[in-house]
Amino acid sequence: RGWLQAVVGWVPASLAFGVAHIAGARMLAFGVWATGMGLVLGGLALATGGLLAPVTAHACYDVLAFHYLGTAARRRAGEGV
Helix, strand or coil: CHHHHHHHCHHHHHHHHHHHCCCCHHHHHHHHHHHHHHHHHHHHHHHHCCCHHHHHHHHHHHHHHHHHHHHHHHHHHHHCC
8 A cells, every 4th residue: 555655646545445445335334444544544654754654553553453353252252152
């Protein structure tokens, strides 16, 4: 996504980022969320002049998201017992 922004621009790259995260109609809301995050992370790249800050922010988001998903899965597994 970082290289794409340099080629096509901030907004088109953000839209492509969102579309790339849609895996069917049920994921449309996530695609909208990803587009927004693409705008934020792309803006961070523009503001800092590099990819380190947005890559770090994306990694932090991923860690929190995976923690949330793991916690939710453990709760669901416990409910089935």
